[in-house]
Each structure stands twice: as structure tokens, then as C-alpha cells.
Amino acid sequence: MTDTPATAPTSLRLRFAAISDVGRVRKDNQDSGYVGPWLVAVCDGVGGAARGDIASSTAIGQLRRLDVPPDGASPDDLLTKVAGALHRAHDRINELAEQDPALDGTSTTATVALFDGARVAMGHVGDSRAYLYRAGEITRLTSDHTFVQTLIDEGRITEEEARVHPHRNLILNALGGPGDVEPDLFVIELTAGDRLLLCSDGASGVLDDHRLADILATGSPEFASVELVRASLEAGSSDNVTCLVADAVDAGDPPAPGEAAEPLLVGAAAERRLHRQRGGMGAMGSLFRGHRSGDTGELEPVQADIPDDLPYAITADPIDPEEARYAPRPPRRFVWLKRLLALVLVTGLVWIGLAAAWSWSQDQYFVGEEDGTVVIFRGINTELAGFSLSEPYERSDVRLDRLGEIEADRVREGIAYDNLADAEQKVRDLAARQSVETDTGTGGAG
Numbered sequence: 001m002t003d004t005p006a007t008a009p010t011s012l013r014l015r016f017a018a019i020s021d022v023g024r025v026r027k028d029n030q031d032s033g034y035v036g037p038w039l040v041a042v043c044d045g046v047g048g049a050a051r052g053d054i055a056s057s058t059a060i061g062q063l064r065r066l067d068v069p070p071d072g073a074s075p076d077d078l079l080t081k082v083a084g085a086l087h088r089a090h091d092r093i094n095e096l097a098e099q100d101p102a103l104d105g106t107s108t109t110a111t112v113a114l115f116d117g118a119r120v121a122m123g124h125v126g127d128s129r130a131y132l133y134r135a136g137e138i139t140r141l142t143s144d145h146t147f148v149q150t151l152i153d154e155g156r157i158t159e160e161e162a163r164v165h166p167h168r169n170l171i172l173n174a175l176g177g178p179g180d181v182e183p184d185l186f187v188i189e190l191t192a193g194d195r196l197l198l199c200s201d202g203a204s205g206v207l208d209d210h211r212l213a214d215i216l217a218t219g220s221p222e223f224a225s226v227e228l229v230r231a232s233l234e235a236g237s238s239d240n241v242t243c244l245v246a247d248a249v250d251a252g253d254p255p256a257p258g259e260a261a262e263p264l265l266v267g268a269a270a271e272r273r274l275h276r277q278r279g280g281m282g283a284m285g286s287l288f289r290g291h292r293s294g295d296t297g298e299l300e301p302v303q304a305d306i307p308d309d310l311p312y313a314i315t316a317d318p319i320d321p322e323e324a325r326y327a328p329r330p331p332r333r334f335v336w337l338k339r340l341l342a343l344v345l346v347t348g349l350v351w352i353g354l355a356a357a358w359s360w361s362q363d364q365y366f367v368g369e370e371d372g373t374v375v376i377f378r379g380i381n382t383e384l385a386g387f388s389l390s391e392p393y394e395r396s397d398v399r400l401d402r403l404g405e406i407e408a409d410r411v412r413e414g415i416a417y418d419n420l421a422d423a424e425q426k427v428r429d430l431a432a433r434q435s436v437e438t439d440t441g442t443g444g445a446g
Contacts, residue, residue, distance in 0.1 A: 012117055012190060012248045013037065015259055017221035020242035020267035021229050023202060029268050031200045031242035032056035032108075036263030039067035040113040040120075040246050042128050044200040045106070045268065046174060053268035055093050055108035055176050060269040062089035063112055067263060070116035075187045078121035082114050086123050086175065086183045093176035107176030110183075111142060111198050117251070120196070124184040126174050129204045131212060132188065133195040138213040141188065145173035163205060194248040195224075202239035203232040211235075221245040222258060242267050361389060365423040366416040367430075374398040374411055374430055376423045381414035393420075396427050402434045 014037055022029040030045035030052035043059045045052025063085050070078065089110065097103040109126025122130060127144040143149060147170040148162040162168055175181055195216055204212075207228070215227050228243040244266075255261070265273065366381045367374060370392060379390030400408045407430065417423040 011251055013251045014115055014246045015221055015249050016246040017225045018244040018264040018266045019225045019229050023240050024233055025238040026240055029240045030056055031240040031267040032060040032269035033242045033244050033266040034060050034064045035244045036067040038115050040198050040244050042111050042198045042200055042242055042244055044109040044128050051103055051106055055106040057269035057272045058093050059089040059108050059110050059175050062092055066114050078114050078116060079185045082112055082121050082123035083185055090175040090181040107174035110175050119187055119189045121187050125181055126171050127201050129199055131197040133216040138209050146171055190248040192248055192250050196246045198244045200242040202237045202241035203228055203243055206232055206235040206237045221247055365420050366414045367411060367423055367426050368414045369400055369412050372400050374427055398430045398434050
């Protein structure tokens with residue numbers, strides 16, 4: 001915990017947004033999120049067939065009670081509130097499991113930020129994450145409670161190797177299950193302009209700190225949260241993706257256009273609430289579903305021998321119903337090559353379209369005027385981006401000043417034909433009219 005004064009003046013407020021997406025692989029969303037004036041919280045349910053969505057939504061139901069004005073609470077008081085809410089959520093999930101054996105083994109991660117107008121009291125369990133983006137720099141605030149994080153801490157693997165490690169989804173600490181929960185607790189001082197990101201591992205598992213910083217540097221909280229989800233799915237995330245973004249702004253700043261005025265509930269918690277309101281009908285789908293919609297099914301568990309000293313959250317190694325949903329997958333290969341081929345394909349289609357249009361235009365003609373003389377032009381009588389889409393093809397000795405006023409105006413505007421023969425016939429007609437009008441004019445003068 002950082003050294004902070006007993007109380008802090010309420011000089012800041014939060015401007016926030018949240019989005020949760022089931023993704024392109026999962027059939028349901030086990031993430032839940034909540035963001036309001038005083039609280040930001042994300043939970044990622046674990047349990048597969050044991051309904052991780054129930055665990056995460058239950059936890060959010062307990063944690064969201066923290067979203068009340070702090071009333072001058074000290075940092076220790078804030079941390080006590082966060083710890084108490086996490087323990088209540090842990091106990092409530094276990095109570096549900098006792099009442100329904102089908103929920104045995106369900107649990108959830110939880111990352112919580114309780115705001116008091118000047119700082120946030122953080123509580124963390126599992127592998128969801130919290131980041132602070134400040135003055136162009138990103139800082140990871142939480143440490144994953146996972147097996148691979150212990151390997152990183154011991155210097156045995158790197159962060160990049162952890163992203164594709166076969167046991168990267170093995171969680172050592174979670175809400176729900178036997179034993180007591182042991183959350184990480186600490187306080188972070190905020191300044192105006194700070195941006196907080198709380199997200200599930202569906203985002204942090206595929207986007208490195210540099211990419212996260214690039215996205216957090218842009219736009220409003222709503223824009224950043226949507227872009228984070230989109231980028232995660234584009235990067236190949238096979239998980240649910242939940243991102244909550246909150247900006248610390250001066251308390252006196254007016255609301256921004258489109259700024260959320262009420263707390264936001266997303267993911268499984270929002271779906272279950274909507275489900276109850278509709279009497280069991282309806283569910284929320286994916287905002288970025290793409291072409292892989294529908295039920296992806298479940299794989300049958302493959303049992304394996306587990307060492308006795310592994311933590312309680314690990315029940316199979318590594319493939320059980322949950323591991324089938326969070327199965328280790330290396331990042332997509334040759335992404336750059338696929339994008340290059342797509343670019344080549346699009347470029348080729350555009351070129352073919354332009355070539356077809358150009359070929360058609362070369363069969364078009366119009367009778368027009370150049371330097372006071374009637375000329376047959378090849379192409380279309382128009383300009384595109386300052387470039388003429390026609391060129392002189394045949395010149396004649398017919399002069400506009402020897403034609404009638406109406407005929408001369410038509411030539412100046414351009415008389416279009418879809419073949420050369422008709423255009424040449426028109427010029428011959430104009431030449432004949434020029435001779436007649438010249439003869440008539442000469443006779444009148446005599």
C-alpha cells in the first residue's frame with residue numbers, strides 16, 4: 001500500500017465506459033463488468049460446465065455495492081471495504097455451490113478499483129488485470145495469480161513465452177472454491193488526465209503493453225474500450241473480452257458528449273439481469289461475432305494425474321471442460337502474410353474495375369469544341385480529380401462561328417455517341433450546315 005494521507009479531498013471524478021464481448025469462439029460470456037462513479041470492477045468466470053458466468057455475475061453483484069460516495073474514508077478504510085466485498089463474494093459463490101452441486105468447482109477472477117475522488121483502492125484476485133496510463137506511459141498495476149506468472153517471477157520464462165505456455169490458464173487464486181481468498185490490496189494516487197484500464201485476459205492475453213498504450217492514447221473512454229475489444233479479437237483472442245476504461249478528470253469538468261451518466265453493467269451480469277427481466281427469454285450476442293457464430297460445443301475432459309502440491313484451482317492437467325474452452329493456442333501464424341494477400345486481392349479487384357471502366361470509356365465518343373473548331377473526342381466528357389477523361393481523336397475544319405447559335409451551344413456542351421461512326425456522321429452534318437449557312441450569308445450580302 002502506498003503512503004497516503006488519512007483522507008483526501010474529492011477533486012476528481014471518473015469519466016467511464018465499458019464493453020464486454022462473447023468473442024468469436026465461445027458460445028457464452030463468462031466475463032462480467034461494472035463501472036460507476038466510485039467503482040470499476042471486472043470478473044472472469046472459471047468453471048466451464050460449472051457455470052463460470054454465475055460466479056462472475058455473483059461476484060459483481062456483491063462488489064457493485066461499493067459504488068457509493070466514500071464519505072472521507074481513509075486509505076485503510078477503503079482497502080477494508082474492498083477486502084470485505086471480495087470475501088463476501090467468495091462466500092456467496094461457495095454458498096451457491098453448496099445449494100447446487102452442478103456449480104461445484106466454479107470460481108472467478110476479480111479486479112476492483114474503489115475510487116474516493118483522489119485515489120483508488122485496488123483489490124485483485126486471479127489473472128484479470130488493471131493498468132494505469134499516465135502521461136504517455138502505461139503501468140501494469142496487478143500481478144497475475146497464475147502458474148506461468150510464478151515462472152516469470154522466477155526468471156524461467158519471458159512474458160512472450162507465457163502467452164503461449166500450455167499451462168498459462170492455470171489460476172492459483174480465485175473467488176470461490178475451498179479455503180480463504182487472498183487478494184492483493186494497495187492504493188494508487190490519481191491525477192487529472194490519468195486513464196485506468198481493467199480488463200479480462202481475453203484482452204491482456206493477446207495485446208502487449210505497447211499495443212495497449214497505443215489504444216489508450218486515443219479518443220474517449222468509449223472509443224478506447226471498443227477499440228481494445230476490436231483489436232483483441234483481430235489479434236486472435238479465443239476468449240471472452242471485457243474492457244473497462246475510466247478517466248480521472250477534474251470534478252468541475254462538464255460532461256463530455258456521449259459520456260455515460262449512469263453506472264454500466266456488462267457481460268454475464270448484464271445478460272443474467274436481462275434474462276430475469278424478460279422472464280428467461282433472450283440473450284446478448286457478440287458485437288464482433290464475424291463469421292463464426294453459433295455453438296462451438298464442449299470437448300470431453302481428459303483426466304490426468306495431478307501432483308498433490310498444486311493449488312486447488314487446478315483440477316485437471318491441462319484438459320478439462322474449462323480448459324477446453326480456454327485451451328492453449330499459439331498466436332495466429334503469418335498474420336502479416338494474410339493481411340498482405342488481402343491487400344493484394346483488394347488492389348487487384350480495384351485495378352480490374354478501373355481497367356474495365358477505362359476500356360468502356362475508350363468506346364465512347366462525343367462531338368465537342370476546341371479552339372473554336374468542331375472536334376471528335378474519345379472518352380467521357382467529364383473530369384475526375386482535375387484530370388480529363390477524354391482526348392481529341394479527329395479534328396475537322398468546321399468552325400463554331402459558322403454554325404447557328406443553338407447548334408454551336410450543343411457542340412460546346414458536348415454531343416455524346418457510343419460509337420465513332422455516329423460521331424463522324426454528326427460532323428458531316430455540321431459541315432453541310434456550315435456550307436449552307438455560309439452560302440446563305442454570302443447571297444444575302446450580294
